[in-house]
Amino acid sequence: MPTATAKYRSAEGAVTLNQIGLNCDVRISGLVGPGCDRLRDLGFCEQMQLRKLSNGRNLVCSLCGARMAISRELAEQVLVAPLQ
């Protein structure tokens, strides 16, 4: 059975929000999966900068000065890239 990561990973080498370490500053490179619309509504849009603050069942990240908690399943749909 494919993992969620494999399911949603679109570009070679892209990592999901789940995969990065704590306190990493990254930029959202893409959103892939059924939760895209909800994520965009919440502000998880391409090119947005975010920092992952905690791991666990739900993740906490800082996005444009706001702290958002999202489930791991949703975080799996957020593809991120290191800041240039």
Add this chain to the structure above:
Amino acid sequence: MSVASEAVPTIALVGNPNSGKSTLFNALTGHIQRVANYSGVTVEIKSGDTYTPHGRKLHVLDLPGCYSLRAQSPDEKIALDALSGQYPDTPKPDLVVCVVDSSNLERHLQLTLQVIEMGLPCLLALNMVDVAEKNGLRLDPAKLSEELGIPVVPMQANAGKGIIELKQALRHPFPPPSEASWLIHDQKDDIELLRRDFIRRLCELAARRSDSHQRSFSDKLDAIFLHPFHGWLVFGAVMFAIFWSIFSFAAIPMDWIESVQGALGSKLETLMPDGDLRSLLIDGVLGGVGGVLVFLPQIVLLFLFIGLLESSGYMARAAFLMDGLMAKAGLSGKAFLPLFSSYACAIPGVMATRTIDSAKERLVTIFVAPWMSCSARLPVYFLIVPLLLHEKEGTWKQALVLFCIYSLGTVSAFITARILRGRLGPEASVSHFVLELPPYRSPQWSYILRHVIDRAWAFVRKAGTIILGLSIMLWALSTYPKLPGDDKTAALAHSAMGRIGGFIEPLVKPLGFDGRTGTAILTSFAAREVFVSSTAILFRVDETDDDEQTRSLLRDKLAAAEWPDGRPLFTPLSMISLLVFFIYALQCLPTTAVVAREAGSWKWAIGQFAFMTAFAYLAAFMVFQGGKLMGF
């Protein structure tokens, strides 16, 4: 509708959750709508009136918060319907005030752009500018206004700053609808992409943010409060401290109320001749209403603590922590907020389920919400718990018992939710846990105090209306028809209430109660607090001028009450059975009516009432009979 009322323009406050819409609404209208520091507090449309500096009247609508016009949850759908003029009995707004959190412009402006795209006249209220400045954001309201093509008013609604400027901006004629400039040249492109690009450019011009992430005070607190181990320690400590404080700090004002009651009772005894009127005033009114009013300080403290938790931002953290536990019950952490609200009162709790995206999860949350012990149950608990432990036991032990009572209701609710969720089947679409964690803020004392006074007044009003009426009725039923002689026990047995009690007794005897307790339970289906008044009247407690004696009289009387064969009536086992009955019984008709409306089905509401009443009976039966079999 009259011509005059048609001429009053309607303005709607729209914005993301927790952007300060209700705070602004309160500042504009003078209302005291509920505000708190977490998302999803407003779940229905609130309306009020305000006046421009030129004296023009405006009708203001406070809409539930939404992240976009792509409605997902029932509260978001209400906001969307109101904006498009499709919400029943609500006029289409003549002007939309988009309330945004200035420190989160990149996220909040998306909704503003969507409102502009709808072709509605619009104004931007740039709220919480103080927070934005503190976070190092450089705001340029003039540039924002120029780029968006709408008036922009910087403000800080919780401090009343910018309200006058906003009212001035609301003067007639309203600004015309702005053109969605980000769509004009690229009609064929992805609209969301165009919006995002526009917002990014706009924020670079008018709301520049420092690139470096600074560890804020909220981040530091979250490192403890959201920690998988320390977070739970803090949560347990906070909850226990609340229960302990309610028991220990309320004792002083309770003594004051009892002193006044005692003095009133003795005054009436000396002023009035012996007779039915004196008995009505002392036994019926003072005994019934006073018996409930004495718990006012504890109710006030409960609402004060709930207000502090809501205002500080801790509630969202508690919901985050609870998500794992709630998942075991088939619910998500978002269901925690409505359930926690139900500790104050099930009605706002049931309504708060509108923030839950999943329809089935929402139904299940509505079903179990009344098992969160509400404030109406507190007078019953406060009467029985000290009797169970003996009043000399420390307050921490009483707090521990109260904590266990709340836990029993909560755990039972979770187990029932788990079973029910399984029976309702899987969701048509998957919903995920998403929660905004607001920054910690110092409590808004003025709002909290006004809210506590409001709830205290509601409690007093209930005591002065429903409870007073029922107390008078109970007094009459327990006094007439009269029996000659001074034997109070025989007189009560001869009265209408005595006969009702005799009829009920076979039904409640297996739970360990006599006819009088059964009758008091029956009356509590009108309002739970009536149980205390009924007990005071049915067990005939006389008021005295000694406050300590007055306070202990009801409990002494209950402790001394006996069955006809001389066995004590209120044993520890029968008192636990009574507590269990009150934890589970749904004795609140307004809650049933609200459940029917929110679930969209009277069958669901009646089913809930029947299930909870039957469950309460069976649980109390099992506790009492099981305890007896075990030799208690």
